[in-house]
Amino acid sequence: MPNVLYISYDGMTDPLGQSQVLPYLSGLSKRGYSITLISCEKPERYEQHKEVIQKICALANIDWQPIPYTSKPPIISTIKDIRHLHKRAYALHADKRFDIVHCRSYISAMVGQNMKRKFGTKFLFDMRGFWADERVDGGLWNRGNPLYNTIYKFFKKKEKQYLEQADHTISLTYAGKQVIHSWKHVNRQPVPIMVIPCCVDTSLFDRSTIVDRQKDLLYQKLQINKGQFVIGYVGSIGTWYMLDEMLMCFKVLLQKKPDAVMLFVTTEPAEMVLSAVKRLGVPEAAIRITAATRKEVPYYIGLMDLSIFFIKPCFSKTASSPTKQGEIMAMGTPVLCNSGVGDTAFVVDKYHSGIAVNDFTESTFSAALDKMLGTTYDAAEIRKGADDFYSLGQGINSYEAVYKQLLKQP
Known part of the structure; x- marks a missing residue:
């Protein structure tokens, strides 16, 4: 049985770990790969959710090796975490003799690069976007x-080293792959890249599993009348997500549908949304904010007539794949989004699943909303698009194809 070490600087007790790491690894484990998983866990989240992750890993026969994530002092704490990752990975390798070291993003890739050099293990660079540029574009690293x-x-x-030395690289987007292959400073071009977007568990995000009684209870809880038009946003708010522009778009929608409601499904503090609502003069009575677990999110998307997300378009986002897009499409819900973010506009156009705007003016919002409100979207066809482009099964197949190539298996 091939031995795979998967290293993630993101925690499995974080929502991202549960949606974008464990489902893949569970699928690969079932296909005959022995998976060992090292992840860096934030202490508070670890205490809250460790039993859930332990259960998922035990059921999937994944050997989970959590280590603590440290955040203070800045930089020094990251160096400490990197050393801890190396120490744990080397100790595990002494026992298990890994064939592949699968590294999620840039911090983890340091370990994979060094293990390839030291032990001859195959190095899979799962880049997850242009991380250093994301830190700059997001205002986290001031180059001044x-x-x-x-x-x-x-x-x-x-x-540059990762792309040149990795036995294979995973890009979230075709747009990102195209950018990498255009880089003259990278040797070995074209470097081997497989595109695997952020996939969605279409068995969880499935409108047909939601019964009317459940929807009625949520309408009551949120104080939404049946028949009221609901535009919704799902996920975190901040850094990349353009809250002001989404609320400005909602103000335009209210001119067309005065009784419309905007539903935010987020674990962020409600005040983060409400302060922007007040500042922009959006009627607070038209806003609904609720938190939800991952398993509850599909029920809330099921209430939405239209979903919206605007992401700051910048260079680093060329390589980003918004998880929410696949989840929304799997629910058959049309989406209003923006271009300049990975393959988002390409997917919307290809699968007739909504509209991607090119700017954030009121006139653009008005034209896009008029077009969407005047279009009858086919929920089943939108879901088929999610199955084609974002399905978890497709993602597992693609990862397995890379694993087989690295192991020289037929």
Whole structure:
């Protein structure tokens, strides 16, 4: 049985771990791969959710090796975490002799790169986007600060090394793959890249599993009348998500549908939304905010006539794949989004699943809403698009194809 070490700097007790790591690894484990998983866990979340993750891993026969994530002091804490990752990975390798080290993003890839050099293991760089550029574009690393500029340059150098030395690279988007293959400074071009977007568990996000009684209870809880038009946003708010522009679009919608409601399904503090609502003059009575577990999210999407997300369009987002897009499509719900973010506009156009705007003016919002409100969307066809482009099964097949190639299996 091939031995795979999967390393993630993101925690499995974080929502991302449960939606974008464990489903793949569970599927690969069932196909005959022995999976060992190292992840860095935030202490508070670990205490809250460790039993859930332990159960998922036990059922999937995944050997979960959590280590603590540290955040203070900045930079020094990351160096400490990197050393801890190396130490745990080397100790496990002494016992298990891994064939493949599968590294999620840039911090984890340091370990995979060093293990390839030291032990000859296959190095799979699952890049998850242009991480160093994301830190700059998101305002987390100010390149005007000499320290952060040095860190940025260090990781751009590492990025070049990872792409050149990895036995295979995973990109979330075709747009990102195209950018990488255009880079003249990277040797071995075209470097081997498989595109695997953020996949969705279409068995969880399935409108047919939601009964009317459940919807009625949620309408009551949220104080929404049946027949009221609901536009909804799902997920975190901040850094990348353009809350002001989404609320401005909702103001335009209210001119067309005065009784419309905007539903936010988020674990962020309600005040984060409400302060923007007040500042922009959006009627607070038309806003609904609720938190939801991953298993509850499909029920809330099921209430939406239209979903919306605007993401800051910048260079680093070329390589980003919004998880929410596949989840929304799997529910058969049309989406209003923006171009300049990975393959988002391509997918919307290809599968007739909504509209991607090119700017954030009131006139653009008005024209897009008029077109969407005047279109009868086929929920079954939108869901078929999710199955074709985002399904978890497709993602597992693609990962297995890469694993087989690295192991030289037929």
